[in-house]
Amino acid sequence: MSNSPRLPGTFPPHIADRGRHYFEHGKVREIRETAAGRYQATVRGSAMYSVWLKLDKGLRIQSGGCDCPYDDACKHMAALWYALQAQLETQGVPQPLADLLARSNEAALREMLMKLAEDETVRERLTALLQPEKREEIYQQQIRQMFTRAGYDYYDAMDLGVQVQDWLGVVAQDGDAAVAEALPLLMPRLIRAYERMDDSGGILADAIDSAVELLDQATHENAPESLIRCLDKCLKDDRYFEYGDSGYKLYHIRARIWQQNGQWKAWQKYVDSRLAKADGWDSKFWAMARWQLFQAQGDTAGAQDWFERHLYLPEFRKIAVAQAVGQQNWAEAERLLREGMALAEAEEHFGTLHDWKLQLFALMQQTGADIRALAEDLAFFKGDLSLPHYQAWKATFSEAEWPSEFERLLARLAKNPWLCAEILQHEQKFDLLLSVLQQYANLSLTTLDHFSPSFPEPYHAQVVDCYLTVFDREIAQAHNRKQYRQLAKQLKMLGKRYPDQQQAVSVFAAEIKARNNTKLYRRPALLEEWERVGF
Structure with missing residues (x-):
């Protein structure tokens, strides 16, 4: 670790060490730069994993991902980072191209360009740079070629996803004007392909993310009309919301533009239209979006009224609980939590119910309230043993009280031999544990x-x-x-x-x-x- 001071704190030390080991043993393969600062590779672990990282100029990680089962910054991502550090730092600093060009005469430059133009891809790019008026036509032709060759199976999706990301990298280098022309041509073809192809490898989804990211960058200031029209068309297409989260990313980009331009009515009209047909998680997202719109407009009364009317949604209630805790209004925080527990139980949303109970337990510990009943509930929630809550529950009994309570507990759990065995294992009651295992029917x-x-x-x-x-x-x-x-x-x-x-x-x-x-x-x-x- 001391030799790599720029290794991001994203990686815990043990993950970083394993990533370094993977890199040093040659497990990082086929590193490619798919866009400016975005790198992709295959890392051999227990299987072959597709890994990507986006780095800034200081080699700091801005984002990344891996298709391995680990749901956080993993050793495969760390391995790629080490490989990129070694690759980028050993390339050295070449003599500035500008100096070389300044020393070349016009005839030599013309001859060099003609030589480079023998490659079809280079020829098309040079034409796009020298004749901007033909750029859209060239992009249209390139897109048509990419998608015409695409089939429908897993490998076709992989190939197309890689091609699109490579192409987006070239477009990004051609400048903002090129992006404004290219993305409106690409997006309809890309979402249609994603709908029809087997993208179980996720490469085509990565290509959509790259396109959305490029669109985000190109619209931060003075968004071109072509990209605004492209955004509006995408937001009318439900496929962006149905296949992943790209639709929600597109919405956030458009919301920023609406806010920058003070287009409150257009913003409200879109959110209200989404709310009218939303259900499930979708309705929670758009209810929160409507509240954020009230806040952006400075409509404090409207925002407060909307917030209070939507406290039945966990997302709003979590904010209310956090506010009450921040104000040390413990009674209000407990009321909100218990009310949320009742709602979740009535709707049989047991995950949400468990979350509220955990928050209430932490609150009661903080305020010194009696946690016995809640600790017991959490210790055996849904038939699983939570050891920290079991220990907290046990701690509410005196040494004299605990033996009889423990006997009552085992009697209550007689029909759940697994849970009973876990408790006996923790308590190191080996005679009883052996007896339970010997009588365990399954x-x-x-x-x-x-x-x-x-x-x-x-x-x-x-x-x-x-x-x-x-x-x-x-x-x-x-x-x-x-x-x-x-x-x-x-x-x-x-x-x-x-x-x-x-x-x-x-x-x-x-x-x-x-x-x-x-x-x-x-x-x-x-x-x-x-x-x-x-x-």
């Missing part, structure tokens, strides 16, 4: 693997007995070679995990081999797999 190898590591050595023989009981049932139910192979490997691993019980495992394996044919579906296959692992 006990599986996976369940045993979850709980068995917590047992100390004196219990190993009994734990292995539990395993062998489950193995006996699993072997009797198995009916193909693949299942026999997996069970043989797992049984072999059991002996290695508990070496002091190796004899019991070997005796069990021998009994299975000697079993009557009628108890096994495919005895020869099982015997072969047993022999393969050494039984």
Whole structure:
């Protein structure tokens, strides 16, 4: 880390270290600059992952993404950052092109341009730069070529997405006027392709994001009329809202322009039209957008009235709770939270209900209120154990009170053996835990693997007995070679995990081999797999 002072704080140290390891072992492949400051690559981890980063001139990350399951800044993104740092810093600083051109005569420059123009792509770009009046025609032709060649499957979508991002990078380098001509031509074709193609790789969606980002940059000041018309057409097309979140990004761009131009009626008309047909999450977004419009207009009374009428929506209630907490109005904050809990429970929005309970728990801890009932509720919410809330609930009892309360708890959870076992594991009540596992009707190898590591050595023989009981049932139910192979490997691993019980495992394996044919579906296959692992 000390050798890379510019590594963004986005990456926790352990993620950064793993990213560096990936880079140093050559796992970053096919780095490409798809737009100004935007880089894409493939990183080999447990699978091949598509990764992208957008950097500023100081190599600081502005945005990025990866299609791996990790939902935060991941090691694959860190690996790409290290690779880009090495690549960009080792390129050196070339002699300024302006100096080289200044020393060249007109004939040499003309000859050089003619040589470069032998490449069709370069020729089209030079023509667009030298004859701006033909630029739209050239862009139209390039777009037609990209989309005419596109098919419909996964690989077609990948190829088209890469082509579009490369093309957008070239357009961006041609300047704002070029962007104003190119995007209105591209957007209708791009959303139509996204609707029809298999973009499970997400590359075409990235291309749409790149186009929206470029549109955002080109409209920050003095937005060209062509781009405003393009925005308005996109916002009338529901596909931008149905396929991802690009529609909402486009709305924020247009809202900024409406506000800059003081076009309140047009802004209100659009938001109201969206509200009229919105449902679900969509209605929450547009209700919030309408409130923000009131605020932008400076209509304090209208904003307050709208806010109060929409407190049934969690997004508004969260703001109200935050305001009450900020003012240390604890009673109002608790009222808002309890009211929100009642609404969420009535509508069976259990995720929202849980969020309100968590906030209320934090508030009650802060104010010193009695948390026992709420802590218990959160500890076992929806049949899952929350250890921090369980510990907080337990702490509300004295040492003398807890044993009898613990017995009542186990009695209440008798029909939930998994939850009961988790609590016993935490409390290190190994005799009781073993008893629960032995009586667990649906006990599986996976369940045993979850709980068995917590047992100390004196219990190993009994734990292995539990395993062998489950193995006996699993072997009797198995009916193909693949299942026999997996069970043989797992049984072999059991002996290695508990070496002091190796004899019991070997005796069990021998009994299975000697079993009557009628108890096994495919005895020869099982015997072969047993022999393969050494039984």
